[in-house]
Each structure stands twice: as structure tokens, then as C-alpha cells.
Amino acid sequence: MRGGEIICLGIESTAHTFGVGIVDSSGAILANELDTYRPLSGGIHPREAAQHHATVAHTVLERALRHAGIGFENVDVVAFSYGPGLGPCLRTGATLGRALALKLVRPLVAVNHGVAHIEVGKLLTGFRDPVALYVAGGNTLVTTLHEGRYRVLGETLDIAAGNCLDAFGIKAGIGPMPEPENRARSGKRLYSMPINVKGMDVSFSGILTAAEKLVEGGVPVEDVALSVTEAVYAMLTEVLERAVALTMKREVLLVGGLARSRRLQEMVEEMVKIHGAEFKPIPDQYLGDNGAMIAWTGLKMYQHGQLTTIEQSIVKPKLRIDETEVLWH
Ligand SMILES: Nc1ncnc2c1ncn2[C@@H]1O[C@H](COP(=O)(O)OP(=O)(O)OP(=O)(O)O)[C@@H](O)[C@H]1O
Ligand SMILES: [Mg+2]
Numbered sequence: 001m002r003g004g005e006i007i008c009l010g011i012e013s014t015a016h017t018f019g020v021g022i023v024d025s026s027g028a029i030l031a032n033e034l035d036t037y038r039p040l041s042g043g044i045h046p047r048e049a050a051q052h053h054a055t056v057a058h059t060v061l062e063r064a065l066r067h068a069g070i071g072f073e074n075v076d077v078v079a080f081s082y083g084p085g086l087g088p089c090l091r092t093g094a095t096l097g098r099a100l101a102l103k104l105v106r107p108l109v110a111v112n113h114g115v116a117h118i119e120v121g122k123l124l125t126g127f128r129d130p131v132a133l134y135v136a137g138g139n140t141l142v143t144t145l146h147e148g149r150y151r152v153l154g155e156t157l158d159i160a161a162g163n164c165l166d167a168f169g170i171k172a173g174i175g176p177m178p179e180p181e182n183r184a185r186s187g188k189r190l191y192s193m194p195i196n197v198k199g200m201d202v203s204f205s206g207i208l209t210a211a212e213k214l215v216e217g218g219v220p221v222e223d224v225a226l227s228v229t230e231a232v233y234a235m236l237t238e239v240l241e242r243a244v245a246l247t248m249k250r251e252v253l254l255v256g257g258l259a260r261s262r263r264l265q266e267m268v269e270e271m272v273k274i275h276g277a278e279f280k281p282i283p284d285q286y287l288g289d290n291g292a293m294i295a296w297t298g299l300k301m302y303q304h305g306q307l308t309t310i311e312q313s314i315v316k317p318k319l320r321i322d323e324t325e326v327l328w329h
Contacts, residue, residue, distance in 0.1 A: 001076055008077040008302065009064070009100070010295025013093025014085025014113050015138060016044055018053040020064040021291030022075075023299055027123055030068035032285060032292040033060050042170060050088035057096055064291065072104055079298020082110035082308075083319030084138065090315035098310055109298040110308040113289075114139060114321035115150060117255040119300065120293035125280040127251040129329070133240045133268070134321075136256030136289075137162035140236070142200055142243045143321055145329055150321045153246070154200020154239045161232050162258040164204035168211045168228050172221050180225045181261055187226025191219065195231055200239045207231055229263060237267045244275050252279040257288040300328040 001007060005024035012019035012034070019034035037052035039045060065071065080097030083090060094110075101108035118132045131144045131153075140162075141155035159167070166176035174183055191214055194206035211228045215221060244252060252272045254265060265281050272279040286292060301307075304327040316323075 002070060002074050006076045006299065006302070007070065007074050008079055008295045008299035009075045010079040010111065010291045010293070010298050011093045011097050012081050012113070012289050012291045012294045013053050013089050014081050014083070014289060015089055016049060017289040018056055018060055018093070019289060019291035020060050021293065021295040022064055022068040022070065023292060023295040025299060025303070029292045029296070030070070031064040032290050033064040033067060034290055035060050043166070044086070046086040046088045049086065050092045053089060053092040057092070061096070075104060075106060077109060077298060077302045078104070078106050079109040079111050079294050079301070081113045081116065081294050082313065083113060083316035085113060085317060087315065087317045090317060094313060094315050098313060102310070107302060107307045108310065108313060109301045109306065110313055111294045111297045111301065112319055112321060112324040113294070115324050115326065116293040116297040118143070118150065118253060119297045120286050121253045121255045121282050123296055124282050124286055125253065127253060127280065129249060130251035130253040131240070131243045131247055131249045132253040132255055133236060133259070134256045135161050135236060135254070135258040135264070137166060137258075139256065140202065141321065142239050144243065144247050144249060145326060148326055148329070149324070150326065152320070152322055153243045154202065157201050157203045158205040159208065161204060161236060162256070164208050164232060165229065165258070167208055171212055172215045172224065174221060174225070177258065178260070181229055181263060183222045183225040184229045184263070187222040189223045189226075190230060191223065191227040193227055193231035195235055197235050197238055200242050202235050202239055204232060233261065233264045233267050236264065237271050240268060241271050241275070244272065244277055250277045252277050253282070254279070255282065255287060259287045260284050304328050
């Protein structure tokens with residue numbers, strides 16, 4: 001505790017990022033420190049990423065405490081991300097969470113990573129009941145709260161949108177996002193892409209294949225980047241629009257690492273205006289994976305008695321967003 005506020009420390013380690021965030025019950029984010037694993041080539045290697053997290057964990061933790069200006073004795077609750085994500089990465093964060101909870105004799109909370117992306121968005125925008133598009137490297141879904149859970153209205157049927165753009169960039173030799181978007185700015189010609197939207201579900205694998213074919217066929221990478229990013233963002237905006245029209249909710253959130261895309265933000269803003277709803281972008285540092293979102297959601301769960309025992313704290317790599325009860329709405 002400090003100044004009468006409960007303090008929660010949150011650990012994020014689902015994929016590339018190892019993060020430690022510290023928040024208090026007034027909603028103040030006291031620290032949000034992180035260190036990101038960067039593969040030498042290609043995509044993420046789960047065991048290497050987990051090794052990275054184990055190596056940087058103590059320094060990131062110390063930095064967070066220092067930044068928050070608190071000691072271990074001020075931490076009231078320990079939260080960790082328990083899924084979805086890569087097993088080895090999740091286990092590293094969970095191990096630290098358990099060790100801290102046991103050592104400090106504090107309650108432990110297991111946080112759903114997807115729910116946390118949205119909850120920190122609500123904290124930062126002041127939104128109460130938004131429709132959310134969660135777009136990242138591992139997840140792509142449209143969701144909103146209904147009867148105590150984030151219901152999946154639509155999702156990708158194959159790869160995530162971020163994964164599609166990253167894989168295209170890596171294949172084309174320019175690197176992952178945001179490189180494809182940077183190159184798209186000097187693109188001049190739009191090529192037709194296999195747009196695949198069914199209801200509120202999307203599929204991106206056809207676009208990735210089409211993009212690879214264009215690059216192999218000698219089309220300038222800027223033009224392919226423009227065609228791919230425009231197609232992916234248009235699909236995402238379309239399913240989000242359907243969700244807004246269906247739910248008639250007035251607040252729209254864009255969360256997850258790919259939500260940093262300025263072009264996607266622009267398209268969503270335009271669409272939302274047409275529906276008389278409101279869109280508020282979230283600062284970049286809280287869009288990608290981070291510890292603050294785990295700490296904030298962990299604090300809410302703690303306040304509603306959603307604790308976990310050490311025995312129950314086994315990570316869940318395939319956890320879905322609708323498996324967590326949202327009691328604080
Ligand atoms: N500057 C940027 N602009 C747009 N997109 C970006 C940018 N930087 C990264 N991204 C995208 O964000 C993704 C990372 O998202 P995030 O940090 O939420 O991690 P994740 O492991 O993919 O998360 P999740 O498990 O939630 O799917 C990358 O794969 C990339 O596609
Ligand atoms: Mg994420």
C-alpha cells in the first residue's frame with residue numbers, strides 16, 4: 001500500500017515481450033518497464049524467447065520498482081499473464097509470479113492477456129463499455145462485454161493480422177511491422193487482393209500468399225506493401241463496423257500491437273464517425289504487450305476475489321478471451 005491505495009505488480013511474458021508494470025487502485029500507472037526479445041532472423045523461437053525473459057527478468061523488475069518509487073513491501077498483489085501465449089514464455093513469467101507471491105506472502109492473480117489488452121484501454125480512455133478490435137501478432141478478434149464476459153463476435157480463421165503483415169515483410173526482405181506500413185507510404189499502385197470476410201470472421205492466409213506471389217513476380221515492394229496493408233486494414237475495419245452496427249455501442253477501442261498502425265487508426269476513426277460513435281486511440285506503449293495491463297487487470301480481479309492458488313496457476317497457452325469472467329463491469 002501507499003497513500004491508502006492498493007498496489008499491484010503485473011508480469012507480462014506471453015511472447016516477445018517481458019514486462020513488469022505497477023499500478024495502484026486509483027488507476028495510476030506507477031511503472032511500465034519492458035524488454036523485448038528480437039530474433040536474429042525469422043519469427044519467434046519460443047525457447048529462445050523464454051531464455052531471454054529469464055535473463056532480463058530481475059533487471060526489468062528492479063527498474064519497475066525504482067521507477068514506481070516503491071519497495072517489495074509496498075506490493076499488495078502479484079499478477080501474471082497466464083494465457084494465451086507461448087508455453088515456455090508464459091511459464092517463465094508465471095514462475096516469477098509464484099516466487100514473488102510466496103516470498104512476499106501476497107495473493108496471486110492469473111490474468112487473461114486478451115482481457116488485459118482491453119482493460120488497460122478502458123482505463124486510458126475512460127470508456128466503460130466499448131466494442132473492441134484486438135489486433136496483434138498472435139490474435140485478431142472483435143469482442144464486447146455481454147453478460148459478464150468478452151464475447152467473440154468475430155475472429156481470424158487462420159493467421160492473425162499482425163502475423164500476416166510481419167510474415168509478408170520478412171519474406172519481402174524489409175522486416176516485420178512497422179516496415180510494411182512505412183514502405184506502403186511510397187506505394188503508388190494498388191493490386192487486387194483476395195479479401196476474405198465472412199460475417200465478422202476474417203482470413204488472411206490468402207492475402208499473404210498473393211503478396212508473396214507479387215513480390216516474386218517483380219512488383220515493387222512498396223506497391224505490394226500498400227496493397228497488403230490496405231486490404232488487411234479494410235477487412236478489419238469492415239468487421240469492426242459490423243460489430244458496432246450490431247451492438248449499437250457508442251465506444252470503440254483498438255488494442256494490441258497492430259493497433260499502433262496510424263493508417264488503421266485513421267480508417268477506424270472515419271468508420272466510427274459515420275456511426276456517431278467515439279474512437280479514442282491509446283498511447284503506443286500500452287498497445288503492445290506490457291506489464292501495466294496485467295497489473296491493472298490483476299488489481300480489478302483481486303478486488304473481486306478472483307485469486308489463484310499456486311496449484312491452480314498452471315499457464316494456459318490456448319486460453320480464450322471468453323473464458324474469463326468479468327466481475328468488475
Ligand atoms: N509500430 C507498429 N505499427 C503497427 N504494428 C506494429 C508496430 N510494431 C509492432 N506491430 C505489430 O504488433 C505485433 C505485436 O503485438 P503485441 O505486442 O500485442 O504482441 P503479440 O505477442 O503479438 O500479442 P498477442 O499475444 O496479444 O497476439 C507485431 O507482430 C506487429 O505485427
Ligand atoms: Mg498481446
